[in-house]
Amino acid sequence: MISPGLADALGRWLSHLSALDDCSDATITAYRADVSGFLLFMQGHFGEQAGPAALGEVTLRDMRAWMAHVRGRGIAARSLARKLTAVKSFTRWLAERNGFDPTAILSARSPKFQRKLPRPLDVEAAHAMLDRVELQAREPWVAARDLAVVTLLWGCGLRISEALGLKGMDAPLGPTLRITGKGRKERVVPVLPAARDAVDLYVQACPFDLAPPLPLFRGVKGGALNPRTIAKVMEHARLELGLPSSATPHALRHSFATHLLSAGGDLRTIQELLGHASLSTTQAYTAVDTARLMAVYDKAHPRG
Structure with missing residues (x-):
């Protein structure tokens, strides 16, 4: 399970998105799942009682390991890109409040994918x-x-x-x-x-x-x-x-x-x-x- 400190931070971030950024319920649900999955994976690096500041200890190698883990579960590049966007947004918000360095997470490159064109009817x-x-x-x-x-x-x-x-x-x-x-x-x-x-x-x-x-x-x-x-x-x-x-x-x-x-x-x-x-x-x-x-x-x- 996610440590209490990280779980509380995630909850406050989602409340912020819902109240101030006016995100839809579907977006909030997707972001909760995306960031929770990331935090659960990183929990192995932080230890059970790690708090929010532990995100500052994440390295690019850790990020690559998480992304490889997600792709290994059969997740498409487009979906991984969405998850990474959510993780970066959460990390940026938390770093501004807790004062840690989020560089490694924010500098992780989004996977390339071919944008699907809409398929309309004539x-x-x-x-x-x-x-x-x-x-x-x-x-x-x-x-x-x-x-x-x-x-x-x-x-x-x-x-x-x-x-x-x-x-x-x-x-x-x-x-x-x-x-x-x-x-x-x-x-x-x-x-x-x-x-x-x-x-x-x-x-x-x-x-x-x-x-x-x-x-x-x-x-x-x-x-x-x-x-x-x-x-x-x-x-x-x-x-x-x-x-x-x-x-x-x-x-x-x-x-x-x-x-x-x-x-x-x-x-x-x-x-x-x-x-x-x-x-x-x-x-x-x-x-x-x-x-x-x-x-x-x-x-x-x-x-x-």
């Missing part, structure tokens, strides 16, 4: 997905529900958690939606008429009371709709359409961004609409757009 495939999703359910209100959710994902660029987080008070949808995304960051997104119409049809058909504080989208028994239900609906639809396994609910969010970029949208605006904290995240879509253009070029101009 416009035709996205339309086909919406059409097919509407035909999946036997009950009309369920079909209307599924279509409304999927239309919000593509038409507004919402995450599935954001769409399913809407409440009865959000309907009928107005010209814009105020969304609270990752890190409790708020953004305002425009709502296309098609999305408003789809939600209106669902609300009219839904057999349950959609009171203001209750979830807008419901399961067949009346509880909050499970995101896995929408994932299964799209899975069945993509199999019937012959689309790749990457045609998931999140792919529709990618499609929203890529189609906006293709239509001339600027990166800053798309960043705001998606709620990305960093422009570098949004810039991945320029690579997608370029890759698609090159594919079209190669098809039109085959090499001899």
Whole structure:
């Protein structure tokens, strides 16, 4: 187990992130696991009663040993990079308060990894997905529900958690939606008429009371709709359409961004609409757009 001193320091750091940096619950949970794993590994170097200052005794060799240990458990380079980021953040915060030298930990190099490009659907495939999703359910209100959710994902660029987080008070949808995304960051997104119409049809058909504080989208028994239900609906639809396994609910969010970029949208605006904290995240879509253009070029101009 982590020594009481280190456990207390970790708890205070996480409270700091939650209160002042406004990190989401999911981020706090991930950081707790990442840093706890690191501290447990280093406990062997510190001894059972080692306190927070013992982190100043960690060497680059120790850091390499920990990173090798993590990779040896089958953890991908991308995930290790995230863990290292959490460890550095915690160490920097603690060093400022306890006055030890964090150089060895902060100078550890993040593993290199190839950034995965988003895999959006083209416009035709996205339309086909919406059409097919509407035909999946036997009950009309369920079909209307599924279509409304999927239309919000593509038409507004919402995450599935954001769409399913809407409440009865959000309907009928107005010209814009105020969304609270990752890190409790708020953004305002425009709502296309098609999305408003789809939600209106669902609300009219839904057999349950959609009171203001209750979830807008419901399961067949009346509880909050499970995101896995929408994932299964799209899975069945993509199999019937012959689309790749990457045609998931999140792919529709990618499609929203890529189609906006293709239509001339600027990166800053798309960043705001998606709620990305960093422009570098949004810039991945320029690579997608370029890759698609090159594919079209190669098809039109085959090499001899």
